[in-house]
Amino acid sequence: MRLHIDPTFTKELPADPIIQNTRRQVEKACFSYVTPRVPSAPSLAHVSKEMAKTLGLSEDDLASQRFLHMVTGATVLEDTTPYAMCYGGHQFGHWAGQLGDGRAINLTEVTHQNKRWALQLKGAGATPYSRTADGLAVLRSSVREHLCSEAMYHLGVPTTRSLSLSLSGDKVLRDMLYDGNADYEKGAIVCRVAPSFIRFGNFEIFASRQDTETLKTLVDYTIRHFYPQYEGGTKENYVGFFNEVVQNTLEMIVHWQRVGFVHGVMNTDNMSILGLTIDYGPYGWLEGYDPGWTPNTTDRQNKRYRFGNQPQIGLWNLLQLANALFPLIEDAAPLEAILQTYHTEYPKKYIAMMREKLGLQLALEADIQLITDLEKNLQASETDMTIFFRNLAQISKEESTDVKNSFFAFGEAEVHTERSRSAKAETESHTKHIEVPTKSLKAAFYKPEEIAGTIRSDWETWFTAYQKRLSQERLSDEERTVQMNRVNPKYVLRNYISQLVIDEANKDNYELLEEIHNLLKHPYDEQPAYEHWFAKRPEWARNKVGCSMLSCSS
Structure with missing residues (x-):
């Protein structure tokens, strides 16, 4: 199996100096090194051959033991150092402090045909950001993520992708309905793929700690690799970068409304800096056309993340990102102007989208x-x-x-x-x-x-x-x-x-x-x-x- 490994996140960003995998607050670091938990009896349930081909993997590669071990965390690839990202976030409108990759472990980055891809395992074990959780995932949620990632891609909605769905061979204890009736379920692991898994929360955590140095390092890294037209480290560049993120996020949400998709958990730690749909948890598609519907039982009462409120939540989340970037810009006016643009542009883009759905060109x-x-x-x-x-x-x-x-x-x-x-x-x-x-x-x-x-x-x-x-x-x-x-x-x-x-x-x-x-x-x-x-x-x-x-x- 040949993959062109080219890690940048771990080479160019500050690492957590503590190597032990203990739950803790991680300061002045963008990530912590973590080794995936070795599953007891790993097996492959399904592979997206299309995504595999995009990475440069052949049919023989997919049938190899090395591939199975890579996508289940059974073996760490040579010349790679798996890690978990440090980030914070606003959850249901409230600042939650440090969150981080509690159930995700990034394997490495690969390049193929001039495109960069990060490989990430969801459900491969605990990290310093797991808090009281086990870092594992169960089959039901993993099936949903694996299918939905690829479904969204083919719908034309910006999204992270899924390479594979595997079973760990282990049992995982879960309280499915949060009603005190926990039970053991099949453990599973999804190998997720995206150009980057950086979220709004990656920037928020450093701004909240007034760690402007690390914030600037991360922003410059993000611009260098994903928004190179704004390189230069000037305030104007940072404003341009923010504007691009706003436009990408707006485009993504218009697509959600077009196909009737409801994310369910639009916390800022679930918002991609690239404008990709990320973190498929309690999502759903509208069955009846109900703008007040949310698929998330946790959100049943307030319905903050209901279908009809997704555009407004997108704007609210972008405001939090603007606050996080403010220490690098120190001028609220251009950020406010960009947010106002979102506010005025969304209705226009929504009407244009609905015209397309109705078959109206004029x-x-x-x-x-x-x-x-x-x-x-x-x-x-x-x-x-x-x-x-x-x-x-x-x-x-x-x-x-x-x-x-x-x-x-x-x-x-x-x-x-x-x-x-x-x-x-x-x-x-x-x-x-x-x-x-x-x-x-x-x-x-x-x-x-x-x-x-x-x-x-x-x-x-x-x-x-x-x-x-x-x-x-x-x-x-x-x-x-x-x-x-x-x-x-x-x-x-x-x-x-x-x-x-x-x-x-x-x-x-x-x-x-x-x-x-x-x-x-x-x-x-x-x-x-x-x-x-x-x-x-x-x-x-x-x-x-x-x-x-x-x-x-x-």
């Missing part, structure tokens, strides 16, 4: 009201966001079309009896009666009978306005369908799908994992063989653990 002032009315209607009755926007592309702009009837009788939903070939008896009982939409918009509603009275009237009014708006566009219906299908995915990683995969994986069956992994590599394609996954959440999954809300337990 930018008309009336579109804002059209979008506002649509969002109100989508919330009036439980409506599946993914199915609605995907099937909306079938509406004709021809004035002769009876849009009212086409909306309510545009092909009834069918019952799909094909069962997932890789799922066994228990899974089959869940999947065999999944309702599968045809091209129907009616199929997006969980309770079509609720579309009556005022709700139906509002929908009829909206569709009449939408059809009139489409008539102002130059694209034909067929051309518009193609355009809309490029931004409205047909397949997303719904929580109930993840749970079905987890159920099978717990029985040592990874066929469904492979099927879903393949499905999510082409989320905008029709994929007739996988049509049964283009479906609303089944009723059995509405309140099932793992299929609706989740905890941070992993």
